[in-house]
Amino acid sequence: MMRRTRTRPTRSRAAVLATTGALAMLALAGCSSPAPQEAEPSPAAPSQGADSDTNTPEPSASTTDTPSTADPTCENIIPQATADDFTSLGWTYQKEDFRVGATALEGGIQCKWGDTKIASDRVQIFGWAPIDDDEARTAQKDLVAAGWKVEKDATGTYVTENPDWLNGRGAEGYGLTYFFGDGYVKLADTRQSLILVEGPR
Structure with missing residues (x-):
């Protein structure tokens, strides 16, 4: 009977066996160690969707739904910077009721800015008044009957002096001009100076 000779493993085979044994021990150690605890979920970042404005203050009704209730003055119906410029020139103002023809509009004001210390026609006139639709139609009708000219665009109705009356006054053929907007007249x-009339602030 032939005797089986036991051969010794080669160095490479020994290395493989050692590596395999080490991996097995690591696997056993992993099974015996406690399972890692789940990390508590971090607070979710605020959603940027439709519900993200729940913590945003709503605009107050005073700035969105309710028109300004401030009383008009000669200083608050034009930009503050413009009023400051007039004052720096030594100009003051004279105020009176806002009139369309002979009709005074309640709650309105008309102002004449200029240097009252010298006799000069170098003045600026600004006015603003609240007005309803019926009053606006009547005022425009009265002005047209007196010879004023009407022009309309997408923003409202302009009623301006007849160019024949200007005698060199005005700018680009426009002298005193009323603008009828939505609920107000200025x-x-x-006509170019109407841009400075903003209404009471």
Whole structure:
């Protein structure tokens, strides 16, 4: 009977066996160690969707739904910077009721800015008044009957002095001009100056 000779493993085979044994021990150690605890979920970042504005203050009704209730003055119906410029020139103002023809509009004001220390026609006129639709139609009708000219665009109705009356006054053929907007009317000594009349702030 032939005797089986036991051969010794080669160095490479021994290395493989050692590595395999080490991996087995690590696997056993992993099974016996406690399972890692789940990390508590971090607070979710605020959603940027439709519900993200729940913590945002709603605009107050005073700034969105309710028109300004401030009383008009000669200083608050034009930009503050413009009023400051007039004052720096030594100009003051004279105020009176806002009138369309002979009709005074309640709650309105008309102002004439200029240097009252010298006799000069170098003045600026601004006015603003609240007005309803019926009053606006009547005022426009009265002005047209007196010879004023009407022009309309997408923003409202302009009623301006007849160019034949200007005698060199005004700018680009426009002198005193009323602008009828939505619930208000404003006045300036030229149509271009209407941009300075903002209403009470």
